[in-house]
Amino acid sequence: MWKKLLSKLGVGAAKVDLVLHHPRVRVGEQLKGEFLIEGGTVEQHIRKLEVELQLMVQADGKAYRRTVAVIPVSSSFTIQPGERKALPFSYVLPLHLPITRPRVRYAFVTRLDIADGVDAFDQDAIDILPPLPLEKLFHALGNIGFREKPSSGKITAYGQEFAFFPTKEWMGVVEEVEFSAQIEENGIRLYLEVDVRSGFGGFHETELKREIFFSNEEIENVEEMSGKLRAVIGEMIQQPRSYVGPSHVPYSSYPSQHVSHHHGGHGMMGAIGGFAAGMLAGMVAEELLEDVVEDALDDGIEDVMDDIGDWFDGGDDIL
Structure with a gap:
């Protein structure tokens, strides 16, 4: 009787532990x-065993946690005192999840639902690696003298954005290279922004924007990607009037890009959903914006436009 009472309070109750074979895995794998x-x-009756894939984002002093997926593992069963069970686990990561970066983290949270007792939990961190085309793109940028910034990987209104700073030949000319990526069947599409220094002494920045596509054949050859990137960035610098545009405009304003607009729900979020469709982290970005709007509404209507505006002005990022 005493043991049963303690088990209901969580003392001497069943435990669960998720053991991952490889806690580092690419999206889509x-x-x-x-x-x-x-x-x-x-003896205890287990109602169910399930695991959640949770995304944790830190931004502007706030922490956002979103459940990406709920994965059922087992329905009800009974476990005897001291009994040990092992159940297999496998899960294919969705292709368009944001990848792990310093302020973008993931964890599997396992829940053992115990009838008439305190549920048992386990949490295991995982790293979601970039898809191979994106990883090769990172290498190509490194080959032409760019290095990824510590703040790279922030989640913006249009998906996950990566930022690189120049070294070698680009120093003094390029301030920063930023891009979001869309993984397609035939390759990878970038929405590229190059911030260049202009004016006397280089004290002014001009944002140059351009869409660029790498086919699967080009992706196979990192050297070829490097050469194409060098040529594209060089052309943007040499012909800035062809690529200059207003800050933080929707992707439909990029040269050669056509995006259909889908509306639904909150007007602004409906538009974002249209722009972000297929983008790496695009749908997650829309859901996080919903959280920002809800937080702002809780704080007061005056804060709503300030919080939403952070997405579209000089601080368009949520991370």
Whole structure:
């Protein structure tokens, strides 16, 4: 009787542990592991075992946590005192999730739903690596003298944005290179922004924007990608009037890009959903914006436009 009472309070209750074979995996690939369940001091009925993939984003002094997926593992069963069970686990990561960066983190949160007792939990961090085309693009940028910034990987209104700073030949001319990526069947599409220094002494910045597509054949050859990137950025610098545009405009304003607009729900978020469709982290960005709007509404209507405006002006990022 005493043991049963304690187990209801979580003392001597069943435990669960998710053991991942490889906690680092690329988007679109399968992650495998197993659940190790250990019975407590008394027999207990388990209603269900499930695991959530949770995304944690830190931005502007706030932490946002969103459940990306709920993965059912097992329905009801009974576990005896001291009994040990092992259940297999596998999950294919969605292709368009934001990848892990310093302020973008992931964890699997496992829940063992215990009837008439305190549920058992386990949390395991994972790293979501970039898809191979994006990783090769990072290497290509490195080949032509750019390095990824510590703040790279922020989630903007249009998806996940990566930022690189110049070294070598680009120093003094290029302030920063930023881009969002769309993974397509035939390659990878970039929405590229190059911030260049202009005016006497280079004290002014001009934002140059351009869409660029790398086919799967080009992606296979990192040297070819490097040469194309060098030529594209060089042309933008040499012909700035062809690529200059207002700050933080929708992607439909990029040269050669056509985007259909879909509306629904909140007007602004509906538009964002149209721009972000297919973008790396695009749908996650829209959901996080909903959180920002809800927070602002809770704080007062005066704060709503300030918070939403941070997405579209000089601080258009949520991360």
